[in-house]
Amino acid sequence: MQPDSEQPLLRMRGVGKAFFGVRVLDDVDLDLHSGQVHALVGENGAGKSTLMKIASGVYQPDSGSLELSGRPVALPDPRAAQTAGIGIIHQEFNLLPERTVAENVFLGREPMRRGLVDRRAMQSRTAELLAGIGEATIAPQTRVGRLSVAQQQVVEIVKALALDARVLIMDEPTASLADHEVELLYALVRRLQQRGIGILYVSHRLAEVFDLSGRITVLKDGRRVTTLDTAEATADTLVRHMVGRELSHYFPERAAPGSAGASRLQLSAAGNGRLRPVDLELRSGEVLGVGGLQGSGRSALARAVFGIDGFRTGQLLLDGVPVRVRSPRQAVRAGIAYVTEDRKGEGLALSQSVLDNALLAQRSVRPRWFGRTNRTTTVRELLDAVEVHAAGTEQEIRYLSGGNQQKVILARWLAMKPRVLLFDEPTRGIDVGAKAAIHDLIRQLAADGAAVLMISSELPELIGMSDRIVVMRDGAIAGELPAGSSEEAVMGLATGATTSTEVPA
Amino acid sequence: MSTDTVRRLRLPQLDATNGVWPALAVALIVGGTLVALDGGSLFTESSMISLLQRAAGLGIVAVGQTIAILAGSLDLSVAYVISLTSLVAAETMAGSDGMVLPAILAVLAVSAAIGLLNGLLITKLRINAFIATLGVGLLIKGYLEQGYAGPAGSVPTSFQHLGYDRLGPVPLSFLLFAAVAAAIWFTLRSTRYGHHLIATGGDLDVARLSGVRTDRVLIRTHVICSLCAGIAGLYLASRLGAGAPRVGAEGGYDLESIAAVVLGGTVLAGGRGGVTGTVGGVLLLAVIDGVFNQLEVDSFFKQMVRGVVIVAAVAVYALRLRRTSDRRKAAVA
Numbered sequence: 001m002q003p004d005s006e007q008p009l010l011r012m013r014g015v016g017k018a019f020f021g022v023r024v025l026d027d028v029d030l031d032l033h034s035g036q037v038h039a040l041v042g043e044n045g046a047g048k049s050t051l052m053k054i055a056s057g058v059y060q061p062d063s064g065s066l067e068l069s070g071r072p073v074a075l076p077d078p079r080a081a082q083t084a085g086i087g088i089i090h091q092e093f094n095l096l097p098e099r100t101v102a103e104n105v106f107l108g109r110e111p112m113r114r115g116l117v118d119r120r121a122m123q124s125r126t127a128e129l130l131a132g133i134g135e136a137t138i139a140p141q142t143r144v145g146r147l148s149v150a151q152q153q154v155v156e157i158v159k160a161l162a163l164d165a166r167v168l169i170m171d172e173p174t175a176s177l178a179d180h181e182v183e184l185l186y187a188l189v190r191r192l193q194q195r196g197i198g199i200l201y202v203s204h205r206l207a208e209v210f211d212l213s214g215r216i217t218v219l220k221d222g223r224r225v226t227t228l229d230t231a232e233a234t235a236d237t238l239v240r241h242m243v244g245r246e247l248s249h250y251f252p253e254r255a256a257p258g259s260a261g262a263s264r265l266q267l268s269a270a271g272n273g274r275l276r277p278v279d280l281e282l283r284s285g286e287v288l289g290v291g292g293l294q295g296s297g298r299s300a301l302a303r304a305v306f307g308i309d310g311f312r313t314g315q316l317l318l319d320g321v322p323v324r325v326r327s328p329r330q331a332v333r334a335g336i337a338y339v340t341e342d343r344k345g346e347g348l349a350l351s352q353s354v355l356d357n358a359l360l361a362q363r364s365v366r367p368r369w370f371g372r373t374n375r376t377t378t379v380r381e382l383l384d385a386v387e388v389h390a391a392g393t394e395q396e397i398r399y400l401s402g403g404n405q406q407k408v409i410l411a412r413w414l415a416m417k418p419r420v421l422l423f424d425e426p427t428r429g430i431d432v433g434a435k436a437a438i439h440d441l442i443r444q445l446a447a448d449g450a451a452v453l454m455i456s457s458e459l460p461e462l463i464g465m466s467d468r469i470v471v472m473r474d475g476a477i478a479g480e481l482p483a484g485s486s487e488e489a490v491m492g493l494a495t496g497a498t499t500s501t502e503v504p505a
Numbered sequence: 506m507s508t509d510t511v512r513r514l515r516l517p518q519l520d521a522t523n524g525v526w527p528a529l530a531v532a533l534i535v536g537g538t539l540v541a542l543d544g545g546s547l548f549t550e551s552s553m554i555s556l557l558q559r560a561a562g563l564g565i566v567a568v569g570q571t572i573a574i575l576a577g578s579l580d581l582s583v584a585y586v587i588s589l590t591s592l593v594a595a596e597t598m599a600g601s602d603g604m605v606l607p608a609i610l611a612v613l614a615v616s617a618a619i620g621l622l623n624g625l626l627i628t629k630l631r632i633n634a635f636i637a638t639l640g641v642g643l644l645i646k647g648y649l650e651q652g653y654a655g656p657a658g659s660v661p662t663s664f665q666h667l668g669y670d671r672l673g674p675v676p677l678s679f680l681l682f683a684a685v686a687a688a689i690w691f692t693l694r695s696t697r698y699g700h701h702l703i704a705t706g707g708d709l710d711v712a713r714l715s716g717v718r719t720d721r722v723l724i725r726t727h728v729i730c731s732l733c734a735g736i737a738g739l740y741l742a743s744r745l746g747a748g749a750p751r752v753g754a755e756g757g758y759d760l761e762s763i764a765a766v767v768l769g770g771t772v773l774a775g776g777r778g779g780v781t782g783t784v785g786g787v788l789l790l791a792v793i794d795g796v797f798n799q800l801e802v803d804s805f806f807k808q809m810v811r812g813v814v815i816v817a818a819v820a821v822y823a824l825r826l827r828r829t830s831d832r833r834k835a836a837v838a
Contacts, residue, residue, distance in 0.1 A: 078714055079714070079716060082716075094708075094710070094711045094715070095711065096703075096704055096707040096708055096711055096712075096776065097707075098703070098707050098776050098777040099703065099704065099707065103700060103704075107700070107701075107704050107711075107712065107715040107716075107717065108701070108704075108712070108715035108716030108717050109715075109716065110697050110700055112697065115696075116695045116696060117695050117696060117697055117699075117700060119695070
């Protein structure tokens with residue numbers, strides 16, 4: 001699209017980055033030209049956000065170089081990136097809701113007149129910037145908290161432009177927008193493009209990528225797979241580039257076909273603010289995999305079943321009986337267990353002992369007199385059974401490895417004898433050996449008659465573990481796939497490149 | 506999207522900040538009626554004067570406390586700073602007219618130094634503001650208890666004008682309070698520091714990423730907060746004619762100033778609120794005080810009523826905040 005002779009605005013060469021010995025980026029090249037929308041795509045964990053953070057000064061690359069308009073730059077911190085002309089629009093805005101639009105745009109660089117903040121100049125210059133990108137309907141003296149999310153995003157963009165940003169990085173900009181707002185964002189992106197701003201557009205929604213971008217770089221497992229002109233690309237080729245790798249470990253054997261038992265959990269037209277009405281059945285003995293991209297409603301589904309952000313509409317049946325689950329407490333008492341994605345934040349009391357953590361669910365919902373000595377011994381047995389490696393049950397859990405922490409959480413829920421288990425990214429941040437152990441435990445639980453719902457962003461895990469896979473997109477079930485489906489099929493449904501292949505019964 | 510926004514903007518901006526003024530009006534009407542039923546009057550010149558005088562001391566401290574809280578911090582040492590500075594003032598003056606100015610300068614220096622210490626502990630050693638200022642307060646308390654058994658020093662008559670004179674019906678001390686409040690209000694509105702202060706309290710990371718030197722802002726804020734307490738110490742010394750080692754703690758200036766700030770609608774977490782609300786909060790507390798004094802109500806009962814008023818006010822603000830944020834969420838969905 002751009003002639004090769006033209007100097008790129010931003011040139012990244014051989015960028016690599018590792019965290020704790022794990023390579024997350026390896027030898028990545030990227031050229032962003034003036035007036036170009038360059039899409040960066042890849043599945044979760046492909047390295048998109050790490051690359052983006054390197055370009056915006058949040059992380060330092062271990063290797064490789066960055067050039068701005070042909071000159072090498074170092075970006076030791078986000079401030080340096082800002083002054084160099086690289087602005088970033090995060091999914092979460094860096095705005096002060098209690099301050100006005102103008103105050104936010106000029107925070108840290110308030111225009112001065114006779115030693116005082118020149119509020120009038122601040123407002124008129126904000127108004128100019130807003131008008132310049134065709135957003136004159138936003139008044140500079142409005143408090144940001146009163147604006148819609150889409151308008152707040154505009155304010156973020158204006159804040160970057162006020163710093164003379166020539167490169168704008170947008171991280172999943174449509175993730176928080178309503179459908180009708182997306183069109184407005186498109187228009188804005190095109191206006192920015194006309195002003196010669198180079199936009200690095202990070203998204204895994206292929207529809208957007210095709211609508212907006214001129215060039216596409218695909219990342220997979222931290223490497224650049226390919227860079228191509230959007231005109232040459234098709235959804236199929238992109239999906240194929242995004243997935244496809246060797247199975248790196250073996251998964252426990254699946255349940256025999258047709259062996260699934262009675263219906264444990266059934267959702268009919270169950271929905272809430274984040275979920276369109278969902279129909280889903282989960283049977284005893286099966287592992288149902290839930291795929292989809294971040295923000296597609298996977299976690300919202302688990303959280304709704306567990307009563308954190310409960311269903312507002314529709315029905316939830318447990319073992320055929322309609323149940324209202326309005327809080328996690330009710331969910332636990334009804335026999336539902338939830339292993340959260342955010343282990344440290346939501347799963348564990350980090351400064352408490354292994355034993356305390358393992359007893360947490362029992363202590364919370366069962367009265368004090370309920371088998372007090374008994375339950376400690378049961379939990380100790382369970383901790384042994386799941387093979388937790390710790391210095392002892394009194395050790396603070398924060399010192400355990402991720403895999404052992406996860407096993408403690410499993411022991412906690414096993415003690416409750418759950419009927420339905422919800423796993424959200426059960427092996428995230430867990431080393432390979434412990435991963436296999438967790439997979440075996442999950443399969444064992446299903447074999448013992450529980451119904452398991454497992455959310456995973458790791459396609460090999462999702463495909464290797466599940467007896468059935470449902471894929472979510474935009475808060476709804478995009479389609480259902482049988483055991484052993486291809487990664488392409490899952491990604492196709494998740495990105496919207498293909499629509500439902502098999503309509504769920 | 507745009508029509509909706511325009512409509513929302515035209516609604517009167519009922520902020521938590523101005524909720525204190527209706528409350529003050531209610532307190533004046535209800536209190537005035539109660540006092541009238543009791544056979545007295547709340548609106549005589551003398552009772553209004555004593556009301557304003559009561560407001561002045563607390564008000565000056567509360568204005569300083571406002572910016573500490575706005576910046577996302579807190580200052581629990583103010584009560585002891587008041588006691589200490591009242592002694593510094595009275596002992597330096599030692600009854601001589603010529604020493605008034607040096608004494609004022611000494612007070613400002615001492616309180617600024619304490620504020621600097623508070624700010625450094627909070628920003629450089631990263632000690633939680635609650636603990637840091639409590640510790641500094643206890644330090645001063647220990648010094649006062651060890652060195653003083655009772656009032657010390659004396660203030661010349663010339664300096665007592667500050668505590669007792671009036672300009673027309675308005676006590677000089679209240680004008681001092683108004684001046685301090687106006688100065689801080691203007692600072693918040695029109696200086697870079699003021700803008701950075703509110704940003705720091707609103708979201709430390711956002712402020713820092715926008716290039717605000719948040720440590721400096723916090724240190725400066727604590728210095729100003731302590732200076733306000735020092736000014737209140739000067740005022741109390743002039744009222745009492747001497748320095749008093751327990752005047753600050755007995756007056757409850759630490760918690761009372763926080764209560765006034767919160768009543769005024771400033772959010773304890775910082776970043777939202779302002780000085781005008783605090784002025785209303787201070788007046789509200791003074792009116793309640795004045796009413797109960799005239800009714801000669803038991804002081805324990807008085808404390809209980811104040812407690813109820815403060816909790817009720819915060820509950821109303823919290824409810825209102827939640828409603829607006831719910832509405833915002835609904836607008837997004």
